[in-house]
Amino acid sequence: MCFQVFAHAKIEQHKIFGTVTQCGNPDIRLSNTRVSTDYGQIEVATNYNGEYEIPDLYPGYYDLVFSKITYKEQSVRIKLDGTQDVQLDICMCQDIDFVFKTPTPLDPVYQGDSFYLTIEVEGGCKPYEFSIQGSLPMGLTLDPEEGVISGTIEINKNNKGNFPFVVKVVDYSGAVYTKNYSITVYELPYFVTQTLKSVIVNYPFKKIIRVVGGKRPYTYSMISGDLPQHVTLSPTGILEGTPTEIGETYFVVKVVDANGRKIEHGFTLTVVDELVITTPRLDVAIVGEVYNMKLTAVGGSYGPYQWEFASEVIPRNITLDKDSGVLSGTPRDAQKIPIIIQVRDTDGHIAKADFLFYAVQKLEIANLNLSPGLINTEFSEFISIQGGVPPYTFACSDNLPDGLSLDPTTGIISGVVNVAETIQLNITVIDSTYPKSQKDEERVTIIIDEDFKFTTN
Known part of the structure; x- marks a missing residue:
């Protein structure tokens, strides 16, 4: 209910007059509104502009009652002091039960979304005042006059889940209405x-x-x-x-x-293609010499590959570079160790291969002076070898004396010599070191003596 009182110059006859409008919408003037007073049971009605006038009133208090179908009845007490007319403008509320028209539950929202929601209500007496009890998601605010919740949902790890709140509406007459709402916020998928x-x-x-x-x-x-x-x-x-x-x-x-x-x-x-280690076997290492061998692979996501030992036992004094796949080092002792090497491509595919790491001593002919023999007696001595990788191949670059021969696979020099002499031979031995054979060439001496003779003096 609202009214305004204006003072006017003193006139002989006093009246109460004014305009009746709809609360919350003053542009709507209410025609055919019944205005009555307890004095003499006076009753008038507003015209098409919502205006009314009650003339010829004596000084005193008057209880005015404003009534109209579909509007709530309004009562106002007003005083006439006998010196002036009184203007009383009043607004009337529609006689409609208050209701929240925005349904629940509200649609879910996502972080980063723009949000706009009008809390629609009907009934009561306009204008309304809106407020929130509880918490809205971060980024949203409420317009207290329009009842609009709006904003952009903040992208924040704590700004998700269910946000319950109460919408409170106070209408023009002071009546209070509430309804529970909630907004569920999800992270953007x-x-x-x-x-x-x-x-x-x-x-x-x-x-x-x-x-x-x-x-x-x-x-x-x-x-x-x-x-x-x-x-x-x-x-x-x-x-x-x-x-x-x-x-x-x-x-x-x-x-x-x-x-x-x-x-x-x-x-x-x-x-x-399938990732495969293409190195067929490892080169044989020589003790005391620098070893360097690059492993190779094909297939998979084509590198860069990452290499590593996949076995618990690894060669001594030998390392494997993870980026280049190079085995390198200087072995200090002979060793024959089965190992596993694996390679991994950029997508995590793995290939493994079993190898034998073989480190041998340098190939050498050990016995340069063979045991002496006797003429006309069967002679048989083998050339002793140290290091290298069997099998070996033996050769002699000199002409062997008549009666002697060299077995190229065993290194045995054998036969019968019928002349006492000292024989010197250039002997070459080649081993089976992979991928390049070792070779040693030495001058070997054989002494052939005469038979022992016993003499009697």
């Missing part, structure tokens, strides 16, 4: 999986395209592009199959969360 590692041709694989945020469960689908043959994407985001052809494919995945929020992301899936 996004693809944790941004890229796919390559897969090996003719090998089964299984990958999960991971998404977080939003509301589970998610539904996955491929909306464009192609997958390799024999590869499928399930509605739960599992990419699996056994690709049969090498190549690269591109496809776009759409994910819809339980609230209907959609996100899309493009992926490239590359099918590659």
